[in-house]
Amino acid sequence: MSKVYTDKNSFLNENSALNTGLPYTDDISVLGEELTVGGTVFKNRLACQAMEGCDGTADGRPDGLTRRRYGRFAKGGAGTIWFEATAVMKEGRANPRQLYINENSLDSFKRQVEEIKKTGMRENGFEPVVIMQATHSGRYSRPDGTPKPLIAYNNPIFEKESPIPESAVVTDEYLDRVGEALIGGARLAEKAGFDGVDIKCCHRYLNSELLSAYTRKGRYGGSLENRTRLLRESIKGAKEICSDKFIVSSRLNVYDGFPYPYGFGVAPDGGTEFAPSEPAWLIGELYKAGVRILNITMGNPYFNPHVNRPFAAGPYTAPEEPLKGVARVLNGTAELKKAVPDMKLICSAVTYLGTAAPNVTAAFIKNGGFDIAGFGRTAFAYPDFANDILKKGGMQASKICIACSKCTEIMRSGGTPGCVIRDSETYMPLYKKYCGGAVK
Numbered sequence: 001m002s003k004v005y006t007d008k009n010s011f012l013n014e015n016s017a018l019n020t021g022l023p024y025t026d027d028i029s030v031l032g033e034e035l036t037v038g039g040t041v042f043k044n045r046l047a048c049q050a051m052e053g054c055d056g057t058a059d060g061r062p063d064g065l066t067r068r069r070y071g072r073f074a075k076g077g078a079g080t081i082w083f084e085a086t087a088v089m090k091e092g093r094a095n096p097r098q099l100y101i102n103e104n105s106l107d108s109f110k111r112q113v114e115e116i117k118k119t120g121m122r123e124n125g126f127e128p129v130v131i132m133q134a135t136h137s138g139r140y141s142r143p144d145g146t147p148k149p150l151i152a153y154n155n156p157i158f159e160k161e162s163p164i165p166e167s168a169v170v171t172d173e174y175l176d177r178v179g180e181a182l183i184g185g186a187r188l189a190e191k192a193g194f195d196g197v198d199i200k201c202c203h204r205y206l207n208s209e210l211l212s213a214y215t216r217k218g219r220y221g222g223s224l225e226n227r228t229r230l231l232r233e234s235i236k237g238a239k240e241i242c243s244d245k246f247i248v249s250s251r252l253n254v255y256d257g258f259p260y261p262y263g264f265g266v267a268p269d270g271g272t273e274f275a276p277s278e279p280a281w282l283i284g285e286l287y288k289a290g291v292r293i294l295n296i297t298m299g300n301p302y303f304n305p306h307v308n309r310p311f312a313a314g315p316y317t318a319p320e321e322p323l324k325g326v327a328r329v330l331n332g333t334a335e336l337k338k339a340v341p342d343m344k345l346i347c348s349a350v351t352y353l354g355t356a357a358p359n360v361t362a363a364f365i366k367n368g369g370f371d372i373a374g375f376g377r378t379a380f381a382y383p384d385f386a387n388d389i390l391k392k393g394g395m396q397a398s399k400i401c402i403a404c405s406k407c408t409e410i411m412r413s414g415g416t417p418g419c420v421i422r423d424s425e426t427y428m429p430l431y432k433k434y435c436g437g438a439v440k
């Protein structure tokens with residue numbers, strides 16, 4: 001297992017040695033500052049990122065473990081809770097316990113949002129901003145537990161070992177229906193009391209896969225306008241159907257790490273370096289469409305998780321030092337902020353920074369690199385990270401996520417992910433049940 005940055009000094013030494021170019025500041029007070037976007041006030045610069053628990057009921061309502069997770073997040077003091085991937089079409093569920101918003105399940109989502117808001121007010125004196133992530137899982141659809149891929153195009157990189165028939169490529173008419181369902185999901189999210197919706201476009205789920213659909217024919221493939229059509233039109237539709245105060249956003253993959261013609265945010269020369277021109281264009285178009293805040297991410301959790309969530313131990317040995325992965329996401333986000341400075345941005349992939357995460361993200365925010373620091377796996381391991389940062393001056397080494405990937409192992413084994421190490425009473429038995437092992 002490589003090193004997790006459990007103390008700031010080790011981070012500083014290693015970081016300068018690696019020359020990752022990450023800034024650092026001792027003054028983290030900016031993380032406690034409010035941010036106003038449209039009419040919405042974000043009480044601080046810390047967010048719990050979208051983290052799926054795969055623990056809904058069979059018909060897609062939040063269940064006991066879901067409510068427990070959001071109770072912990074709400075109590076923890078983050079100004080924003082980016083509510084996990086929530087399906088808007090049954091066949092687009094990523095697993096049989098993925099949340100699924102529809103007219104029948106709406107009452108349960110209402111109760112869930114109310115609980116989050118009440119808990120935040122009671123514990124911290126404010127209601128966090130809660131944004132629902134509306135999704136169609138596309139290639140990764142498993143509505144009944146077995147793969148039922150619905151893909152934007154055949155991709156030899158992903159399909160080398162398990163080919164997918166051409167019949168799984170969805171038609172333009174199907175994509176039109178996905179757009180309608182995403183817009184319907186936005187309307188339901190507002191009815192449920194969420195502050196906003198995220199038209200999910202990341203991690204190579206359907207909308208995100210379209211971004212690199214260079215080889216696809218028809219209205220959703222080929223040109224940049226076509227590849228971004230589903231996202232842009234869903235956003236436009238959601239803005240039309242929802243009230244002005246409702247936030248319409250997206251969690252956007254600006255780079256996925258695969259070469260042209262199978263990756264987004266790369267140059268057409270076959271390289272895999274981040275090339276910001278297409279993502280910057282897209283962010284500019286979304287700004288013109290009225291979007292004022294985006295949640296930026298990179299990578300694919302199935303094929304290159306070291307890009308998506310740099311880890312200390314994972315399914316393979318990462319081909320790069322994890323801090324390089326963190327730097328790619330944070331510096332890439334800052335590059336896009338420079339291109340469209342008026343768009344507010346939330347960053348991703350900070351968990352591997354350990355106790356140095358507040359110092360690094362505060363430095364980025366002060367330098368104008370992004371606006372809110374989004375914490376993913378940390379939210380599972382250390383749900384009160386925000387209160388510790390804001391009220392105790394930093395994160396405690398004994399509480400941080402050790403980036404061991406056991407939460408993902410549970411998820412990949414068909415179970416309900418959570419932190420096996422820091423929330424062991426609840427999740428160690430589940431780890432043993434689904435992954436069969438003792439923790440190494």
Ligand SMILES: Cc1cc2nc3c(=O)[nH]c(=O)nc-3n(C[C@H](O)[C@H](O)[C@H](O)COP(=O)(O)O)c2cc1C
Nearest residue numbers: 049050051052084085309349350351375376377417
């Ligand atoms: C168990 C698990 C569930 C996740 N669920 C979602 C999700 O529902 N939606 C999403 O956009 N990202 C999801 N992610 C990705 C995280 O939000 C985040 O981008 C990633 O973990 C990197 O951030 P970190 O380094 O702070 O953990 C998930 C990650 C994990 C490990």
